[in-house]
Amino acid sequence: MSQQHAPEAEETGIDLAPMLDFTMNLLIFFLITTSFVKEAGIQVDKPIAQTAMHEESGNILIAIRQNGEVWMDRKMVDMREVRPIIERLHIERPEDSVVVIADKSAAAGMLAQVMDQVKAAGIKDVAIGATNPAGGG
């Protein structure tokens, strides 16, 4: 009676090693694919463009609202602050690119100023955010 009981009590659980292997693989996958996107923090009414494409490395987002407010990294910033912030982010991750999301009714002058600031900070790769009516964003 007790002889049958003993082996069951010793091997208490299942073998965890294969599960650990699998979990490690998942972990490595998520580590590699994670790109920490700097969200702008607000929703803007984006213009529509049929030729809008996915920006593979577009992970610094700058939003321009209808009233001219500039938002980045979940904070409202002044136009003159854009350049130092971008410079700092560019040093941290040099492969980052910028997407400027301007509201439909925001002035093109504002857009040009923000793009100039980004360019002055050293990022050449700037895109204007738009919605594709055929889906995809």
Added chain:
Amino acid sequence: MKTRRVSGAESGHSGIDLAPMLDFVMNLLVFFIITAVFAKEVGIQVSRPGSGAGEGGKESKSMIVTIYGTGDVEIEQRIVDVRAVRANVERMHASKPENGVMVIADKSVASGLLVQVLDQIRLGGVEDISFGATK
């Protein structure tokens, strides 16, 4: 009886205990799943012309599309409809495929109109677009 149980326990737990490690790895995994962002931003790539002297020659070869504050779009001294921009750009692109397009917008023009024009130019087959605004 007692000795048999001890030897049994040794052969059963041959390695180290993996459970705490698994707990830790699981926590890391959950963190990365939660913070992962798969949504990519969509947009239109445009270049911003610099004031550098080297780029001057290239710009002079470009076709110029002007957008006025009133919303009028001008190509080659003619006011055209936004929807006609594509046809004009296609015609230019067919005759001079190496040329780019320079869009000059009044600073008060709405971004919506600007993006519409940029979209039309891209539909016309030109990828090399520069954008400038009046001061």
